[in-house]
Amino acid sequence: YTPLDAQRWIQFVVDPEQETNFAIDVGGEAVGNIGLRIGNDVDRYTAEVWYWLGEKHWGKGIITAALRAITGYVFTEFTLTRLYAIPFAHNTGSVKALEKVGFQREGLLRRSAVKDGVVLDKVMYSYLSSDWLNAAPMLP
Template identity: 40%
Template sequence: MTASGDITIRPLAKEDARQIAGLLNNKNIWNNLRDYIPSPYSKKDALEFINGISEQDPRVTFAITYKNETCGVIGLIQQTDIYRLSAEIGYWVGEPYWGKGIATSALKLATDYGFEKLSLERIFAGTFSHNAASRRVLEKCGYKKEGVARSAVLKNNQILDEHKYAILKSDWIN
């Protein structure tokens, strides 16, 4: 478990399933996530997700908690082959927890974990063109915009640009 004030990232547990399902069964969240995440999102979906990541070694997917309440998920997807020192980071925070700095704190914790525990050299993220809030979170954490992939994604039957961000271990100041 890693903490910063009231915010922690910790391994997900079966007990998180109800809360995750309740928060993730929300179009405002789902509109910013990849389509492999079902919508509507059920407790069964949450349990399958938690069971599917329970054997991660090293652990790369975490619950985000605020004042000991599960409020989101953050994870690193380690790359392979010549990209093996890089990881894509993704995160979401439930709508009732927006505007509290939770995503920023969680991203700092997970970025630190990626560089310190996983020995990564680069962590990157992509955001859909309409997700300015996520871009602000990345920028607050020192991620630099590397470009915009024009018409790169299809979400909700709309073709969108994807804004690409990254941070290097050598630039990471915790």
């Protein structure tokens, strides 16, 4: 994570079109971020959720709790039918967190991203409003 990466991230999160962006707080320290962007036009009932977490906090259930919280928030505060995430296929921690919350794998996006000069696969996961309505209450 370089200073240029940090500068780009700050510009992204202060974008006036950004719908929702939350710091992930652990003990009063911002250790990550979770946010969403609601689509427009034909995608206006769909939102993408994204997140990142500082490496020293991985494996503690923090992202799972953040995903549960934002999923409940999305389906109570907005009129949406679908929330989706597209993590890298090799990011098993992210995939497990999505699955624990109830996101369903929809497919593999082969060779769909380039990071550090490496072409990578991503996976599509979604959670529908009907999933949320039929689920037991989501507790952190």
